Amino acid sequence: MEDKQRYFLRKENKLKSRKQIDAVFSRGKSFSVFPFKVIWLPANEKAALQAGVGVSSRNFKRAVDRNRIKRLMREAYRLQKHELEQSLQAAQQNLSVFVLYTGRELPEYELVFEKFTTILNRLIKITDATKNQVDS
RNA sequence: UCUAUCAGCCGGCUAUCGUUCCAACCCCGGUUGGAAAGGAAAGUCCGGACAGCAAAGGGCGACACACCGGUUAAGCGCCGGCUUCCCGCGAAGGCGGGAAAGAGAAAGUGCCACAGAAAAUAACUACCUCCUCAGUAAUGUGGGGGAAAAGGUGAAAAUGUGAGGUAAAAGCUCACGGUCCCGGAUAGUAAUAUCGGGGAUGGGUAAACCUUGUGUGCUGUAAUGCCACGUAUAUCAACGUUCGAGGGCGGCUCGUCCGAUCCCCGCAGUAUUGUGGGGAACGUUGAAGGGUAGGCAGCAAGAUUGUAACAGUAAUGUUGCAGCUAGAUAAAUGAUGGCCGUUCUCACAGUAAUGUGAGGAUAACAGAAUCCGGCUUAUGGCUGAUAGAAUUU
Numbered sequence: 355m356e357d358k359q360r361y362f363l364r365k366e367n368k369l370k371s372r373k374q375i376d377a378v379f380s381r382g383k384s385f386s387v388f389p390f391k392v393i394w395l396p397a398n399e400k401a402a403l404q405a406g407v408g409v410s411s412r413n414f415k416r417a418v419d420r421n422r423i424k425r426l427m428r429e430a431y432r433l434q435k436h437e438l439e440q441s442l443q444a445a446q447q448n449l450s451v452f453v454l455y456t457g458r459e460l461p462e463y464e465l466v467f468e469k470f471t472t473i474l475n476r477l478i479k480i481t482d483a484t485k486n487q488v489d490s
Numbered sequence: 491u492c493u494a495u496c497a498g499c500c501g502g503c504u505a506u507c508g509u510u511c512c513a514a515c516c517c518c519g520g521u522u523g524g525a526a527a528g529g530a531a532a533g534u535c536c537g538g539a540c541a542g543c544a545a546a547g548g549g550c551g552a553c554a555c556a557c558c559g560g561u562u563a564a565g566c567g568c569c570g571g572c573u574u575c576c577c578g579c580g581a582a583g584g585c586g587g588g589a590a591a592g593a594g595a596a597a598g599u600g601c602c603a604c605a606g607a608a609a610a611u612a613a614c615u616a617c618c619u620c621c622u623c624a625g626u627a628a629u630g631u632g633g634g635g636g637a638a639a640a641g642g643u644g645a646a647a648a649u650g651u652g653a654g655g656u657a658a659a660a661g662c663u664c665a666c667g668g669u670c671c672c673g674g675a676u677a678g679u680a681a682u683a684u685c686g687g688g689g690a691u692g693g694g695u696a697a698a699c700c701u702u703g704u705g706u707g708c709u710g711u712a713a714u715g716c717c718a719c720g721u722a723u724a725u726c727a728a729c730g731u732u733c734g735a736g737g738g739c740g741g742c743u744c745g746u747c748c749g750a751u752c753c754c755c756g757c758a759g760u761a762u763u764g765u766g767g768g769g770a771a772c773g774u775u776g777a778a779g780g781g782u783a784g785g786c787a788g789c790a791a792g793a794u795u796g797u798a799a800c801a802g803u804a805a806u807g808u809u810g811c812a813g814c815u816a817g818a819u820a821a822a823u824g825a826u827g828g829c830c831g832u833u834c835u836c837a838c839a840g841u842a843a844u845g846u847g848a849g850g851a852u853a854a855c856a857g858a859a860u861c862c863g864g865c866u867u868a869u870g871g872c873u874g875a876u877a878g879a880a881u882u883u
Contacts, residue, residue: 406820417532417857421824425509429825432508452820463825 379452387473389457394477395450403439405431405451413458423455426463430470441478451477 384393407427409420431453442449453473455461 408820418855421821421857424820425824429508433825 385476386456387469387476389455389461390469390473391454391456392473392477393452393454394480396447396481403435403442403449403451405435405453407431407453407455409455413456419460423461426461426466427453427455427470429463430467431474433467434470434474438474438477438481441481445481447481449477449481 379393383395384391386392407424409423414420414423438449
């Protein structure tokens with residue numbers, strides 16, 4: 355059969371530069387999948403897909419809780435992002451995504467995993483739609 | 491068994507998928523190996539290291555500190571001692587524990603709730619005395635003065651007791667005390683204690699202003715140094731132009747800004763040239779502005795960690811031996827399982843200790859961001875030591 359799918363999440367796949375993040379926030383479009391808010395921008399100079407996660411320190415005062423949520427989000431993203439990558443490759447597009455947690459309570463891992471499935475599906479739909487626009 | 495204090499530790503092994511850094515290897519983005527949060531990493535409250543800027547000297551102001559000695563790189567920390575106050579024990583000398591907002595109230599100003607006549611230039615009642623009036627008188631009315639000894643109030647009422655003294659009294663005088671000041675002896679490094687001498691007799695409050703003494707330049711690792719990149723006769727003002735092409739500003743960079751020099755014009759001269767003016771270029775200062783926010787160093791071997799011995803009442807120090815122990819930057823150290831251990835609940839067996847099975851939990855407070863020494867705050871469980879209390883034998 356085919357090779358086993360690898361689930362990397364390296365430095366190159368993360369949205370790290372302050373400039374890039376500011377660009378995503380100022381020019382990107384967004385949608386919500388409670389308790390998450392997704393901001394995306396169909397452009398990226400450095401890689402095909404870069405993603406970042408964030409938690410407001412207004413809702414979570416302690417750094418321990420913020421770290422926990424960000425770790426859960428990264429884990430859920432890491433295990434499910436390969437489909438989005440394939441679809442991007444097919445559409446020949448680059449994408450920057452930033453996911454914010456807007457809830458006020460500590461989430462369970464199962465919930466985060468589920469919600470990320472729907473988030474990634476919507477992103478795939480969006481890329482397919484833009485692809486069709488380009489084609490037509 | 492419970493409470494308090496101190497010290498130590500926070501599960502172990504393993505599977506799958508991953509993260510950051512380091513090293514090695516090669517097919518150059520993969521493989522293998524190693525390392526990867528805390529006692530508070532927190533608050534940013536003190537003190538330093540390190541770095542940059544500033545800097546003649548003095549005064550005013552502001553802020554901090556305030557018994558003594560030791561300790562330390564340093565400190566408002568820590569250790570030991572002194573004084574005062576509080577609590578307990580004791581017949582007492584004293585002992586044990588705790589706290590201190592521990593310089594000055596005799597430089598000045600202010601304030602002192604309620605109660606009380608009055609809270610600081612004390613006369614309400616009661617006391618003494620003088621005058622007036624009434625009355626034979628005792629005495630009483632009104633007014634003046636003396637007087638802090640008595641009363642009650644209060645956290646606090648003008649230094650306590652006794653004697654003299656007086657119309658009544660009063661440190662008014664005397665004796666013994668208390669408190670404060672000055673100078674002395676003894677003990678102690680000193681704070682201070684004890685003893686004796688002289689003088690004074692002023693209520694409290696400085697966590698009221700204040701006074702005295704001592705100390706303090708400012709900013710912080712986004713410090714700071716270096717590299718790369720960006721744009722190109724492309725801002726304005728002032729002053730200026732030689733031995734060499736850089737300097738300065740900003741977190742960084744560009745640009746503004748300027749020089750050597752170059753160009754143009756006038757005048758003198760045949761000419762090299764001299765001189766004057768203008769422009770460009772550039773230097774310094776100031777004002778205003780655009781872009782970028784990437785990389786490296788700082789940045790991980792140190793007032794280092796563990797341990798032993800020695801010195802010291804202790805804080806702490808010295809020496810020996812062993813070890814290397816996170817370095818991210820939208821910020822790594824994780825997610826999901828399994829077994830063992832610990833613990834809780836239920837069921838069964840057993841007099842009981844306990845055993846078996848099923849189910850649950852696996853910890854609280856909390857996440858490095860330049861690094862150390864402290865302080866403060868948040869904190870569940872287990873183990874050990876010490877002290878106290880209760881119960882059983």
